[in-house]
Amino acid sequence: MQNEPFFQRDGILYVPQPIARGPWNPQSLHGRVIAGLLGHALEEAFGEPDFVPARLTVDMFKLPGFDPIEVRTALVRQGGRIKVAEAEFISGGVSMAKASCQFLRRTEAPEGRVYGPGNWDVPKPEDITPPDYGPMGRMWATRPIKGGFNDPNDVRQTWMAEVREIVGGMPLTPFQRVAVACDFVSPFAHVSDKGLGYINSDVTLYLHRLPVGEWIGFEKTDHQAAEGIAVGECRLYDEQGPIGFASCAALGQKRPPPPPPTKA
Template structure:
C-alpha cells in the first residue's frame, strides 16, 4: 500500500490520500500525531525508557503541503525523559507534542481496581473489516463491535478494532509507539459521535500508556463524553489483543464538514 508521506531531504511530502474527512484539501490530523511520535522516538527514544505519555495539540489545519518536524529535549533524568516536537508547514507551525518517557522497574505490591476484561469478539471472529463510509481509499482497517456492526448513529457505547493499512513514511515500518499515535486521533469520533453523526473536530489528544502494544491490531472503547457550548471532552480505553494498555483523552470543538 502507498505511504502517506515520502521524504525529500528534510521535508515530508503528503500523498493525496493523506487528506482528512473535514475538507478535500485538508491533511488528516491523525497523521500529524504519527509524525510527531515518529520524530520524538527517532531522536530521543532509547531501549531503557518507555513512552508513557504523549500529548498532541492540533491547533492549526494544514493543506496537503510539504512539512518538516523538529524536536527539542526538555528534561533528561535517570528515570524520566521529556521531549517536545512540532510540525511546521509553509504558513508556520501547525501542531506540537510533548512526550514523557519513563524507566520501567520492579512492580510494587498491592492490587488497584481495574475494569472488567474487555469481552468482545476479535477481528478474526468479526470477519472482514467494515467498508469505509463514502467509499474512497481506506487508510486503515476498522471493525465496529456491537449489534449491526456497531451502527454509530445510535446512542450505544462505541467500540472498534483498527489496523493500519499503509506506512506513515515511505519504506519505514510502523513502530508500536507510532501505531498508537496514529490510532489515538480516533478517540475523538468514538467518544463524540452522536445520533446526528460527527460534529466535533479534534483539538488535542493525550495518550497515557502503561505498556507498548503487542501486534498490529488496536482496540478503542468509548469511556465517556461531556459537552457544552460547542466544546466536547471525552476519553477512550486503549486495547490490544492481550488486554487494556492505556487511556486516550480528547478535547474537540463543534465544526461543520466541508466535504
C-alpha cells in the same frame, strides 16, 4: 506495507501523500497523520529500549495543507527515570501543531493490587466480518464489535489496525502504530446520531505498556459537552489486554457541503 504511506521523506522534509487528506477540508491533512508523524519523529529522535513513551500530547491549532512538512524536535529534560521531549509540526513555514512526549524508564512494579478495568471480553479481530468501508475508512482497517457511528447505543467498541506506514519505507513500531491511531478517540467519542459535529483541537495518549500485534481496541468511556466544547475519552486495548487510554478536547464544527454534481 503495500499501501501508499501518509508521507514520503525528501531530505529533512516529509511530503504528504493524497491518502493523508482529512474530512473537514479537502485541502487539509487528517489529524491522525499529524499525531502519527509527531510521534514518529519523537520516537526516532529520543526513543530508547528501556523507556516507554507513556504520554504523548498533541496540540493541533491549525489545519495544515499539503505543503512539505518540517518537524523540529528538542529534548526538554533527560533524567535517570524520566525523559521529556517536544516536537513542532511546521507546514509552509508556519507552526501548525506541537507535541510533548514523556518517556518513563521501565522498573520493578510495587507490591499490592490496585483496581483497574481489566481485560474486555470481546471477539478477536479475526472472528469479526470486515465492514464495507466508506472513503475515510480506507485509511485504516476496522472490525466493529458493538455500537457504531449512527447507533444511538452509547456503548461503542471496535478493533482498528493500520494498513500503511506513516513514512514510506519505515515500518511502523508499536508506539507509532498507536500514536497514529489515537486521534480516532475524537470521532469515536463525539459522533452523534446526526453525524460528527466536533473537530478535536488536541489528543493525549497514555500508555502503561506498548501494544502487541497490529490491532488496537477502542472502547468509548466518556463524552461531555456544553456550548460547543466537548471532551471525550476511550480506553485502549490490544489482544492481550488493556494498554492505556486516549482523550481529546473538541469544538463544534460544521462539515463543508458536498461539491455539486458535475454535468455530463
